[in-house]
Amino acid sequence: MTTPTAAAVSLDGTTVAFRLAGGRTYTAVETAQLSVADGEFVAIVGPTGCGKSTLLNVAAGLLKPAAGSVRIFGQPLAGLNHDAGYLFQADALFPWKTALENVAIGLEVAGSARADAAAKAQQWLASVGLGAFGNRYPHMLSGGQRKRVGLAQVLIRNPRIILMDEPFGPLDAQTRQIMGNLLLDLWSADRKAVLFVTHDLEEAIALADRVVIMSAGPASRIIGDWRVTLPRPRDIFEVRMKHEFHELHREIWQTLKTEVEKTYKQAGAV
Numbered sequence: 436m437t438t439p440t441a442a443a444v445s446l447d448g449t450t451v452a453f454r455l456a457g458g459r460t461y462t463a464v465e466t467a468q469l470s471v472a473d474g475e476f477v478a479i480v481g482p483t484g485c486g487k488s489t490l491l492n493v494a495a496g497l498l499k500p501a502a503g504s505v506r507i508f509g510q511p512l513a514g515l516n517h518d519a520g521y522l523f524q525a526d527a528l529f530p531w532k533t534a535l536e537n538v539a540i541g542l543e544v545a546g547s548a549r550a551d552a553a554a555k556a557q558q559w560l561a562s563v564g565l566g567a568f569g570n571r572y573p574h575m576l577s578g579g580q581r582k583r584v585g586l587a588q589v590l591i592r593n594p595r596i597i598l599m600d601e602p603f604g605p606l607d608a609q610t611r612q613i614m615g616n617l618l619l620d621l622w623s624a625d626r627k628a629v630l631f632v633t634h635d636l637e638e639a640i641a642l643a644d645r646v647v648i649m650s651a652g653p654a655s656r657i658i659g660d661w662r663v664t665l666p667r668p669r670d671i672f673e674v675r676m677k678h679e680f681h682e683l684h685r686e687i688w689q690t691l692k693t694e695v696e697k698t699y700k701q702a703g704a705v
């Protein structure tokens with residue numbers, strides 16, 4: 436049973452530690468406090484290696500925290516989070532299946548008849564602008580097109596929560612913006628809770644309702660949480676020109692910059 440008013444994702448004092456060789460442990464994330472409301476778009480930003488993917492994996496039920504709790508719509512998470520769809524940075528398409536088959540497979544695995552799954556997959560391909568590309572195999576698609584297939588693959592399952600881990604990271608700057616607008620279009624039609632990880636602060640502000648900042652690791656903490664009040668619908672090309680965008684960017688960057696510098700110093704890069 437889910438509680439209607441409960442947050443979609445709620446982390447409370449969540450600490451994540453990895454066991455290393457020789458019996459040592461590495462604390463990646465320490466006592467994270469984070470709540471994502473139903474229908475809310477939250478971006479997590481932090482320097483590389485700080486624990487963004489780790490936190491997302493905890494919300495997905497792929498990693499069990501060493502301490503603290505994870506609740507999904509009010510219920511403690513045990514095992515995989517079946518309310519969540521997950522879009523990774525790397526393509527997760529089957530190379531031997533066509534775009535249509537890649538999108539349909541989630542429904543087939545869940546027990547839908549093949550013809551129904553194919554019909555729905557065709558609709559979702561059309562929604563991501565690939566209605567005419569269903570017969571192509573992944574290697575016959577551009578990076579941006581493969582991301583569109585990945586998005587359709589997640590959305591066709593109608594998850595209540597969408598977890599995205601630097602999904603547009605490998606794309607060129609223009610394609611990233613086009614994908615950002617597509618994501619916002621699809622999201623605003625049927626608002627799901629979104630947890631979107633990125634190292635790109637501009638992308639985070641342009642997309643999200645809230646931007647959460649993590650500190651440099653180890654034992655990374657959530658050190659800031661800003662509300663983005665830029666009006667929707669947003670065009671992410673245009674929103675970047677707004678005064679409010681620049682003010683917020685400047686403010687958040689004050690916090691993020693210190694953490695990015697710490698990370699580079701640790702790595703001996705500066």
Ligand SMILES: Nc1ncnc2c1ncn2[C@@H]1O[C@H](COP(=O)(O)OP(=O)(O)O)[C@@H](O)[C@H]1O
Nearest residue numbers: 453461463482483484485486487488489490652
């Ligand atoms: N399975 C693991 N075993 C040991 N350390 C890990 C493991 N996974 C991640 N880490 C470490 O935890 C930290 C956070 O990793 P990650 O969440 O991938 O960072 P981010 O996504 O912010 O770049 C990094 O220092 C990384 O090396």
Ligand SMILES: [Mg+2]
Nearest residue numbers: 487488489600
């Ligand atoms: Mg990562």
